Amino acid sequence: MTAPAHAPAPGSACAAAALGATRPALAAADPVLAGLIEAEERLQADTLRLIPSENYVSAAVLEASGTVLQNKYSEGYPGRRYYEGQQVIDQVETLAVERAKAVFSMEHANVQPYSGSPANLAVYLAFCAPGDTVLGMGLPMGGHLTHGWGVSATGTWFRGVRYGVRRDTGRVDLDEVRDLALAERPKVIFCGGTAVPRTIDFAGFADIARETGAVLVADIAHIAGLIAGGAHPSPARYADVVSTTTHKTLRGPRGAMLLSTAEHARALDRAVFPGLQGGPHNQTTAAIAVALGEAARPDFSDYAHQVVANARLLGEELAGRGFDLISGGTDNHLLLIDLTGKDVPGKVAAKALDRAGIVVNHNSVPYDTRKPFDPSGIRIGTPALTTRSIPASAMADVAAWIDTVVDAARTGDETVVARVRSEVKELMDAHPAPGLPLA
Ligand code: DSN
Numbered sequence: 208m209t210a211p212a213h214a215p216a217p218g219s220a221c222a223a224a225a226l227g228a229t230r231p232a233l234a235a236a237d238p239v240l241a242g243l244i245e246a247e248e249r250l251q252a253d254t255l256r257l258i259p260s261e262n263y264v265s266a267a268v269l270e271a272s273g274t275v276l277q278n279k280y281s282e283g284y285p286g287r288r289y290y291e292g293q294q295v296i297d298q299v300e301t302l303a304v305e306r307a308k309a310v311f312s313m314e315h316a317n318v319q320p321y322s323g324s325p326a327n328l329a330v331y332l333a334f335c336a337p338g339d340t341v342l343g344m345g346l347p348m349g350g351h352l353t354h355g356w357g358v359s360a361t362g363t364w365f366r367g368v369r370y371g372v373r374r375d376t377g378r379v380d381l382d383e384v385r386d387l388a389l390a391e392r393p394k395v396i397f398c399g400g401t402a403v404p405r406t407i408d409f410a411g412f413a414d415i416a417r418e419t420g421a422v423l424v425a426d427i428a429h430i431a432g433l434i435a436g437g438a439h440p441s442p443a444r445y446a447d448v449v450s451t452t453t454h455k456t457l458r459g460p461r462g463a464m465l466l467s468t469a470e471h472a473r474a475l476d477r478a479v480f481p482g483l484q485g486g487p488h489n490q491t492t493a494a495i496a497v498a499l500g501e502a503a504r505p506d507f508s509d510y511a512h513q514v515v516a517n518a519r520l521l522g523e524e525l526a527g528r529g530f531d532l533i534s535g536g537t538d539n540h541l542l543l544i545d546l547t548g549k550d551v552p553g554k555v556a557a558k559a560l561d562r563a564g565i566v567v568n569h570n571s572v573p574y575d576t577r578k579p580f581d582p583s584g585i586r587i588g589t590p591a592l593t594t595r596s597i598p599a600s601a602m603a604d605v606a607a608w609i610d611t612v613v614d615a616a617r618t619g620d621e622t623v624v625a626r627v628r629s630e631v632k633e634l635m636d637a638h639p640a641p642g643l644p645l646a
Contacts, residue, residue: 229644252643254564255597255605255631259541259588260401260429260455263595263640264494265501272460272494280486284476296489303492306499307464310435312443315472318495319479319487320463323428323452327353327397328361329465330448332478334422335394337364342388342421343397344379345369347571347579349543351426354397368393372573377534379403381411388419398446399426402570402586404537406439413445422471424448428463430539432456432590435502436511439539447471456514456540456590459498462491510593514540517589520599524606533572533584541588545572551617552577553584559616560585563624564631565608595638604634 234241251263264272276299282289285297285304300318307316320326335341341361343354348371352359355367368391370384388396396419398412409425416423425442431451433439442449449466453459465475480487501507515538522536525544533543546556553569560567570586577583592605608627615623 248643252640253632253635254566256566256591257587258566258568259586262455262458262590263642264458264460266642268460268494268497269642271497272490274490274493276489276493279489281489282480282486299489299493299496303496306496307466310499310502311449311466312441313449313466314469315467317465317476317479318492319484320465321484322461323463324353325483326450326463326465329475329478329483330424330450331361331365332482333474335365338366340366340368340391340393341395342368342391342393344400345371347575348372348573349402350400374574377573378405381408385415388415388421392419393421395424396421397424397426401429402543404534404539404541404543406538409440409442409445422447424450426450428452429455432458433511433515433539436508438511438515453495453498457498457502460491460494462495514589514593517593517599517602518542520602521589521606524603528606528610540590543570543572543584543586545584547583549613551613553582556613556616557585559612559624563612563627595640597638601634
């Protein structure tokens with residue numbers, strides 16, 4: 208195979224030294240793969256990563272996720288396993304569970320779901336029978352596939368009913384949610400999503416769920432870190448179940464958790480195992496525990512508030528440059544931008560930004576007339592740049608770069624793209640990412 212981009216020339220003394228320095232065993236056993244990992248490290252170090260669901264984990268989280276805990280099977284739960292030899296694993300999982308309960312103020316936590324989609328599928332298994340109705344935000348409106356969208360198993364095996372956002376405000380209309388819930392009587396109501404720039408009204412959703420007899424599931428995957436850091440209201444006391452991934456604003460490993468009231472603990476645990484999964488990924492559980500320990504520290508609260516402050520500033524700068532922000536701005540870490548007025552499709556803009564070292568994703572916007580794989584918008588967020596301690600004062604530059612490159616995407620001016628790429632690199636060099644061994 209060819210040498211990975213961004214890696215030193217294969218076989219060079221520089222390549223061998225670089226690969227051997229951080230992962231000597233891997234470099235010796237599989238230099239091709241070692242080179243690919245280093246190329247990814249270089250890419251993550253050199254680029255401005257604005258995908259709102261991505262972040263940089265700490266070196267401690269990285270270390271915990273690559274350990275001998277990989278070697279152990281532990282189907283079941285602490286104290287109730289189907290394999291022996293759990294003297295240590297039980298302690299690891301209990302630590303993660305107790306930290307999760309404390310950080311999110313919930314009575315029960317299950318830290319075993321492999322990722323967000325399996326976590327949400329476990330919710331269906333716990334509370335629904337095939338064909339039952341669930342109410343969630345439509346995918347093009349900012350929801351998630353697993354909230355009952357058609358192409359997902361959750362929309363095939365269950366009957367997904369969708370709410371959206373208002374055309375005039377870009378915000379969820381709780382009157383619409385209530386009307387739908389009263390008419391459709393869903394077993395489960397999901398709130399939260401993947402492209403929701405505004406505060407989620409957990410209390411409002413809880414009122415509707417109580418009135419209609421539904422289980423309220425708050426999918427906080429995107430905002431878990433903001434909630435942990437006190438920069439977004441908590442769903443505790445309102446949601447029956449809280450579902451979250453652990454790798455977005457929460458800054459942990461790729462994994463997920465389900466939290467709930469004590470009432471729903473057994474149903475959820477049985478749904479995760481043996482209902483849906485086999486052995487938990489203990490190395491991930493350990494890294495989740497580390498991330499939750501970090502999230503309980505005061506500096507995590509500073510980070511969470513700064514994520515929101517940076518997003519707000521970036522939104523203001525972009526709006527000042529004529530960008531059309533869905534809902535007019537943001538309350539959290541995320542901006543959803545309709546590029547129709549800029550005369551550039553979202554994907555064309557996202558590709559040009561990628562060439563400029565600014566990593567975003569193309570995204571549908573509410574009421575989009577274009578297809579999901581070639582939509583009108585882009586979605587950007589500030590968690591990763593905040594983790595790198597890129598200062599708020601740089602948001603004006605970031606907005607200017609985005610503006611320049613989106614314009615260049617329209618005119619085809621690659622010189623501008625190359626200039627921005629070198630300016631981005633300078634800023635990245637000044638703010639090294641945590642967890643990356645590269646200088
Ligand atoms: N893929 C996630 C995101 O980017 O928001 C949602 O699952």
